[in-house]
Amino acid sequence: xxxxxxxxxxxxxxxxxxxxxxxxxxxxxxxxxxxxxxxxxxxxxxxxxxxxxxxxxxxxxxxxxxxxxxxxxxxxxxxxxxxxxxxxxxxxxxxxxxxxxxxxxxxxxxxxxxxxxxxxxxxxxxxxxxxxxxxxxxxxxxxxxxxxxxxxxxxxxxxxxxxxxxxxxxxxxxxxxxxxxxxxxxxxxxxxxxxxxxxxxxxxxxxxxxxxxxxxxxxxxxxxxxxxxxxxxxxxxxxxxxxxxxxxxxxxxxxxxxxxxx
Amino acid sequence: xxxxxxxxxxxxxxxxxxxxxxxxxxxxxxxxxxxxxxxxxxxxxxxxxxxxxxxxxxxxxxxxxxxxxxxxxxxxxxxxxxxxxxxxxxxxxxxxxxxxxxxxxxxxxxxxxxxxxxxxxxxxxxxxxxxxxxxxxxxxxxxxxxxxxxxxxxxxxxxxxxxxxxxxxxxxxxxxxxxxxxxxxxxxxxxxxxxxxxxxxxxxxxxxxxxxxxxxxxxxxxxxxxxxxxxxxxx
Numbered sequence: 001x002x003x004x005x006x007x008x009x010x011x012x013x014x015x016x017x018x019x020x021x022x023x024x025x026x027x028x029x030x031x032x033x034x035x036x037x038x039x040x041x042x043x044x045x046x047x048x049x050x051x052x053x054x055x056x057x058x059x060x061x062x063x064x065x066x067x068x069x070x071x072x073x074x075x076x077x078x079x080x081x082x083x084x085x086x087x088x089x090x091x092x093x094x095x096x097x098x099x100x101x102x103x104x105x106x107x108x109x110x111x112x113x114x115x116x117x118x119x120x121x122x123x124x125x126x127x128x129x130x131x132x133x134x135x136x137x138x139x140x141x142x143x144x145x146x147x148x149x150x151x152x153x154x155x156x157x158x159x160x161x162x163x164x165x166x167x168x169x170x171x172x173x174x175x176x177x178x179x180x181x182x183x184x185x186x187x188x189x190x191x192x193x194x195x196x197x198x199x200x201x202x203x204x205x206x207x208x209x210x211x212x213x214x215x216x217x218x219x220x221x222x223x224x225x226x227x228x229x230x231x232x233x234x235x236x237x238x239x240x241x242x243x244x245x246x247x248x249x250x251x252x253x254x255x256x257x258x259x260x261x262x
Numbered sequence: 263x264x265x266x267x268x269x270x271x272x273x274x275x276x277x278x279x280x281x282x283x284x285x286x287x288x289x290x291x292x293x294x295x296x297x298x299x300x301x302x303x304x305x306x307x308x309x310x311x312x313x314x315x316x317x318x319x320x321x322x323x324x325x326x327x328x329x330x331x332x333x334x335x336x337x338x339x340x341x342x343x344x345x346x347x348x349x350x351x352x353x354x355x356x357x358x359x360x361x362x363x364x365x366x367x368x369x370x371x372x373x374x375x376x377x378x379x380x381x382x383x384x385x386x387x388x389x390x391x392x393x394x395x396x397x398x399x400x401x402x403x404x405x406x407x408x409x410x411x412x413x414x415x416x417x418x419x420x421x422x423x424x425x426x427x428x429x430x431x432x433x434x435x436x437x438x439x440x441x442x443x444x445x446x447x448x449x450x451x452x453x454x455x456x457x458x459x460x461x462x463x464x465x466x467x468x469x470x471x472x473x474x475x476x477x478x479x480x481x482x483x484x485x486x487x488x489x490x491x492x493x494x495x496x497x
Contacts, residue, residue, distance in 0.1 A: 003333065003363065010359045014349045068347025071313055077337035077363040258331075262313045 003078045007086040015059045026052050026099070027106040031114070034107035046147065049099055050154045054170060056095045057155050060087040061162040061253075067262050080258040091155055096148065104136065149242065153177070156249035163256050263288055264310060264410075264441060268319035271309060279305050280465050282319065287460070289409070290438040294452045294473075295445040297462035303445040304344065306462065307412045310443070311341045323410060337364055340408040342399050344415040353398050354383040357405070366407035371435070375401035378427040393419040400428065404435045411442045417451040429455050 012019075029048055063073040073083070108131065157176055161169045264287040272278045279302045287293055297303050308314040309321050312328030312335075321328060326335045349356065353376065361367035376383050379397040387395060396419050403411060417425050432455055436442065446452050461469040 006359075006362050013355065013359055014351060066347060068343065068345050071308075071311075071341060071343045072347070074313060074331065075311060075336055075339065075341055076360070077333045079333050080331065082333075259315075261315055262308060 004082050004086060007076075007078055007082060008089060011060065011086060011090055018055070018059055022052055022055050023098070023102065027102055027110070030103060030106040031110050034110075045103070046150065049147070049151060052099060053091060053095055053151055053155050054158055054173070057087075057091040057158050058162055058169060060090055061159050061257075064163040064257060064260050065166050070260065070262055074260060074262070080254070084254050084257055087159070091159075092152070096151065108135070149246070152246050153242075156246060156253060159253040160249065160256060163253065163260065263324055265322045265325075266309075266319070269309065269316050269321060270318040271305065271314065271316055278465060283465075283467065285460070285467055285470065287441060287443070287458075289441050291458045291472075292432065292436060292442045292444065292456045294449075294456035294459045295443055295462065296449060296452075296459060297445075297447065299447055301462040302465055303447075303462055304414050307341065307414055307443065307445055310410075311339060311412055312336075313341070338408050339410040339412065340364070340403045340406045341412040342396075342403045342414065342416060344418060346395055346399050348387040348395050348399070350386075350388055352384055352386050353381065356387070356398070357383070357402060360402070361405070364406040364408065368405050368407060371407075372401055372405035375404055375431050378431060379424055380427075393421065393424070396420065397424055401431075404431050407435065409440055411440065413442070413444045415446050415448075416444055417446065417448065425451060 026048060030045070033044055033048075063069045076083070108129075112131075154173070154177060157180075158169060158173045161172055161176070165172065264285070266283055266285040269280050269283040269285075270278065271280045295303050295306065305314065309316060310323065310328060312331050315329040323335070323339070326332070328335065328339075351359070357367075357369060357372050361369060361372070373383060376398070379401055381390075381394050381397050381401070385394070387398070390398065396416070400413065400416055403413065417428060420428065432442065444452055444456065456473060458472050459469060460467060
């Protein structure tokens with residue numbers, strides 16, 4: 001059997017209990033969030049998405065941290081690239097696909113199926129499916145892309161932390177992500193203050209891949225603000241900047257893994 | 263053939279583990295790597311496996327640099343560290359999952375080894391004692407039939423019957439193409455297993471020769487040398 005698939009099989013066999021438990025917890029959490037029918041719960045969906053990914057990433061890359069496990073795993077006859085790609089396969093490709101399916105399944109099917117038991121909330125099955133599909137199609141591709149990239153951002157940093165550190169990965173991850181966001185936000189503020197003298201506030205959102213959100217507010221009159229969007233070129237440059245950052249983090253993680261010494 | 267030339271290694275610059283070390287270990291031998299605690303036995307094994315990289319000098323196994331960790335090279339070596347960390351699996355599942363990575367892995371030999379160690383392959387690692395885990399890993403390592411086998415303190419936490427079983431297994435799996443290195447600070451455990459001895463002391467090799475006499479007698483002979491008395495007294 002191909003070495004890569006041996007690695008994939010090994011990863012699943014050793015961790016399937018954790019993954020199944022994670023799936024159950026996430027399904028229940030998404031159902032609970034779905035039942036609230038509160039649009040403000042969306043950041044919680046994102047947080048759940050990140051946390052689930054952190055768990056999966058940890059189960060994979062923790063093997064590089066302690067001597068006992070790392071000595072065995074580093075010497076397992078497969079290339080560093082295969083081991084790294086196996087990690088990416090689980091923590092990015094498979095996880096994101098499963099999360100998306102689970103999101104739809106638990107939020108729009110299970111939730112409505114539960115509601116069906118209550119006579120006052122009887123909804124035809126076709127309606128709930130259509131409802132789910134229309135919601136999925138109403139969200140722009142760009143939004144999914146932002147959602148995905150925000151995950152890549154967190155996951156890639158965690159990957160390096162798990163490879164290098166033995167404990168407190170999540171806590172250090174939280175501080176690192178926060179520090180990067182603050183630095184970026186401050187940098188953007190300084191940059192925009194430079195190009196707009198009447199600046200009120202920097203754009204705020206950090207992963208600003210969405211056009212309308214990427215701009216600045218400016219005084220028109222005393223307490224009247226006007227929102228200016230950046231040109232498409234600036235938006236593309238910003239996106240490229242983040243893609244470069246992600247690529248660097250990924251390459252760094254791969255390099256750390258390849259050059260890991262015990 | 264393991265060739266070490268001018269090897270210098272340290273964890274911190276002030277405390278060098280090896281300084282310009284030279285060593286040649288040929289195939290067809292079972293080497294005993296002896297030395298006190300902290301002499302650098304485990305570090306030397308790690309350098310030979312590619313788990314650590316030399317600061318200067320070189321380590322090669324058949325002209326291959328271990329630190330590159332190429333799959334072809336890795337499928338030809340097996341290392342069992344002193345402190346083992348095992349996955350949450352049954353032993354038989356473990357062999358099924360990991361054996362596939364080693365082209366010469368023999369599942370029948372693995373089961374035989376476990377039988378000799380009196381370890382049930384259906385047992386889960388989490389329900390094993392430290393000694394049983396070690397026996398499971400050693401049984402697996404011997405069944406991989408790799409050309410290079412590195413065992414760090416293999417008999418630690420093994421009971422007396424298991425040590426005897428280990429000796430017979432080692433003799434059974436040994437061929438002239440293989441190089442087996444056993445590190446220990448307990449000389450008596452290795453006495454009847456090894457045919458060559460490498461002694462590490464003060465980060466240098468003070469002895470590298472074939473054992474053609476009782477190992478204890480050999481040590482006594484070295485101990486009569488006043489320069490070595492302090493260094494070998496703990497062995």
